[in-house]
Amino acid sequence: MKKICLFLLFCSTFSYAQFSINGTLTKGLESDWVILYKIESTQQVFVANTTIKKDSLLTNGKKVAVGTFSFTLPPTAKSGTYRVTYRLKGAGSVDFIFNQENINFTFHPDYPEATVLFSDSKENILYRKYLKAFSLKQQKLDSIQIAVLRNKTLVLDAEYKKATTEVTAIQKKFLNRSKGMYVYPFVKNSIREIPSEIIKTPQAYMTNMTTSFFDNIDFSHTTLINSTFLTNKIIEYVFYINYSDDQTQQNNLFKKSIDVVLSKIKDPQYKKDIIVFLIAQFETINSLESIDYLLEGQYKKLPKSIQDQEFITQKMKLFAAEIGRIAPDFSWTENGKTLQLSTLNSAENYLLIFWSTDCSHCLTEIPQLYTHLQGNKSLKVIAFAMEKNDARWKKMKTDLPNWHHVLGLKKWQNETAVTYNINATPNYFVLDKNKKIIGKPVLLKDLKIFLEQL
Numbered sequence: 124m125k126k127i128c129l130f131l132l133f134c135s136t137f138s139y140a141q142f143s144i145n146g147t148l149t150k151g152l153e154s155d156w157v158i159l160y161k162i163e164s165t166q167q168v169f170v171a172n173t174t175i176k177k178d179s180l181l182t183n184g185k186k187v188a189v190g191t192f193s194f195t196l197p198p199t200a201k202s203g204t205y206r207v208t209y210r211l212k213g214a215g216s217v218d219f220i221f222n223q224e225n226i227n228f229t230f231h232p233d234y235p236e237a238t239v240l241f242s243d244s245k246e247n248i249l250y251r252k253y254l255k256a257f258s259l260k261q262q263k264l265d266s267i268q269i270a271v272l273r274n275k276t277l278v279l280d281a282e283y284k285k286a287t288t289e290v291t292a293i294q295k296k297f298l299n300r301s302k303g304m305y306v307y308p309f310v311k312n313s314i315r316e317i318p319s320e321i322i323k324t325p326q327a328y329m330t331n332m333t334t335s336f337f338d339n340i341d342f343s344h345t346t347l348i349n350s351t352f353l354t355n356k357i358i359e360y361v362f363y364i365n366y367s368d369d370q371t372q373q374n375n376l377f378k379k380s381i382d383v384v385l386s387k388i389k390d391p392q393y394k395k396d397i398i399v400f401l402i403a404q405f406e407t408i409n410s411l412e413s414i415d416y417l418l419e420g421q422y423k424k425l426p427k428s429i430q431d432q433e434f435i436t437q438k439m440k441l442f443a444a445e446i447g448r449i450a451p452d453f454s455w456t457e458n459g460k461t462l463q464l465s466t467l468n469s470a471e472n473y474l475l476i477f478w479s480t481d482c483s484h485c486l487t488e489i490p491q492l493y494t495h496l497q498g499n500k501s502l503k504v505i506a507f508a509m510e511k512n513d514a515r516w517k518k519m520k521t522d523l524p525n526w527h528h529v530l531g532l533k534k535w536q537n538e539t540a541v542t543y544n545i546n547a548t549p550n551y552f553v554l555d556k557n558k559k560i561i562g563k564p565v566l567l568k569d570l571k572i573f574l575e576q577l
Contacts, residue, residue: 260289
């Protein structure tokens with residue numbers, strides 16, 4: 124009997140020590156899945172997945188579709204920043220802090236960050252209150268500063284001083300309230316130094332912003348590293364604080380901001396993570412110069428023991444055929460002679476076409492393009508046919524005289540096609556006389572317009 128009681132007590136204690144994460148979506152979804160991740164450095168690590176239960180609520184006499192989900196974490200679950208993801212594109216996730224407590228929250232799935240509301244979680248409730256209170260006071264302070272930048276004749280020193288006092292008071296209030304809590308470093312590291320006086324010129328304002336942005340941020344704090352706090356700050360600094368309409372100046376600003384960010388990080392592994400993270404960000408805007416700078420100027424300077432050569436090779440291949448690159452070289456035999464793309468010198472511009480006789484779009488577009496280019500003596504065409512065999516190609520190339528014709532066997536597995544990242548045909552690359560890629564129009568009509576502007 125005593126053993127049974129002890130067993131029941133153990134089970135009760137174990138059950139009580141488990142933690143529940145409960146979410147309610149205030150609008151129904153077309154999907155029914157949700158995944159729980161834990162943020163580790165710049166990655167999200169899978170924890171669990173579950174289904175969204177569909178339900179409805181009566182609001183103002185009308186039934187509104189909602190969804191609910193729940194996760195159970197064991198007593199051994201690590202404290203940290205977690206994420207629930209319910210959609211792959213667009214707004215589709217909510218981040219929160221877990222520190223050995225139950226969590227309940229609601230949110231609108233289309234506007235998760237703006238609508239999330241925690242009803243059970245001391246950590247998240249306090250942090251959200253801080254963010255809201257701080258944002259309101261900071262906006263007031265910023266509006267005064269911006270007003271003076273727009274109109275130097277305004278005298279708002281008293282208002283600025285009052286707003287500064289209010290911001291500082293909010294910061295101190297929540298620093299004290301969060302002491303001993305997991306959210307404390309988030310509050311502490313979000314505090315930026317406020318200039319004692321209003322800044323009078325935009326140049327001085329931006330200088331102050333760029334030079335002091337990271338002053339109070341600890342890039343070695345494990346809690347911050349394993350969250351989105353630092354990566355969000357980095358994105359803000361690199362892509363928004365350091366901005367220019369001029370592309371050349373923007374590229375220089377990117378390099379300078381990258382240097383500033385990486386100079387703050389002392390741990391080699393975390394520095395590597397941030398470099399990889401930034402490369403991924405620059406991929407989305409196709410900033411090859413910045414990617415090259417990160418790979419050549421930063422990644423390859425990391426200790427050899429943590430460099431991933433496969434990653435370097437993969438990225439170099441991925442961007443080998445992007446606009447701004449010299450087109451990857453290849454050779455072929457034509458009329459008994461070996462020709463090479465890089466050594467062609469018969470035109471001011473070149474059009475490299477990847478096509479196939481098995482492609483219905485190609486069989487429609489290529490003859491149209493051939494007719495359109497008749498009489499264009501400043502352009503030479505290299506038609507690279509991706510084929511399984513040469514039977515149909517031999518016949519069709521005779522209908523396209525005066526073009527350079529290249530046979531690429533193995534079709535999608537052809538080495539040159541792989542180098543150019545070809546996954547659909549036809550695929551057009553416009554090159555200048557030095558074989559630099561200057562355009563990659565997708566549609567035939569866009570290609571015609573592009574060529575007419577050369």
